[in-house]
Amino acid sequence: MALCARENSVSISGECFCGDVSYSINGPLRDARSCHCSRCRKAFSAQASAYALVSPEDFEWITGEELLTLYQNSYGFGLQFCNKCGSTLCGVFNGAVHGITLGCVNGDPEVEIGRHIYVGSKAKWEIIPDGVPQYDEAAPGDP
Ligand SMILES: [Zn+2]
Numbered sequence: 542m543a544l545c546a547r548e549n550s551v552s553i554s555g556e557c558f559c560g561d562v563s564y565s566i567n568g569p570l571r572d573a574r575s576c577h578c579s580r581c582r583k584a585f586s587a588q589a590s591a592y593a594l595v596s597p598e599d600f601e602w603i604t605g606e607e608l609l610t611l612y613q614n615s616y617g618f619g620l621q622f623c624n625k626c627g628s629t630l631c632g633v634f635n636g637a638v639h640g641i642t643l644g645c646v647n648g649d650p651e652v653e654i655g656r657h658i659y660v661g662s663k664a665k666w667e668i669i670p671d672g673v674p675q676y677d678e679a680a681p682g683d684p
């Protein structure tokens with residue numbers, strides 16, 4: 542089966558709603574997850590986050606980096622969004638890109654949401670589909 546292994550040269554692109562901010566990732570996304578806590582609902586303006594980790598050295602802004610605004614909390618974690626259209630594109634930890642919002646990815650990033658976390662505090666109006674592990678709080682092993 543080794544002949545069928547994919548080459549490690551995944552290239553992923555993404556952009557915001559208005560299209561002025563775009564990025565490219567030359568590597569795989571990891572650890573895609575959806576968090577249903579009340580803070581993520583507000584941060585992602587949705588029923589939950591849809592977020593995957595990226596290696597900072599694989600990530601590159603292509604256009605519109607000057608349009609980004611960083612909203613950071615006191616723990617050093619922040620979100621960067623396009624200040625023209627409001628799309629949240631990535632998470633930043635201590636000044637380096639930490640992960641990306643799956644909603645802004647173009648096409649197929651070749652990852653699927655692997656777990657739903659903080660399901661215990663999900664919105665009453667959300668129904669989570671069966672078939673993917675769900676955890677009331679963080680998943681075992683999550684930082
Ligand atoms: Zn935009």
Ligand SMILES: [Zn+2]
Binds near residue numbers: 576577580
């Ligand atoms: Zn959350």
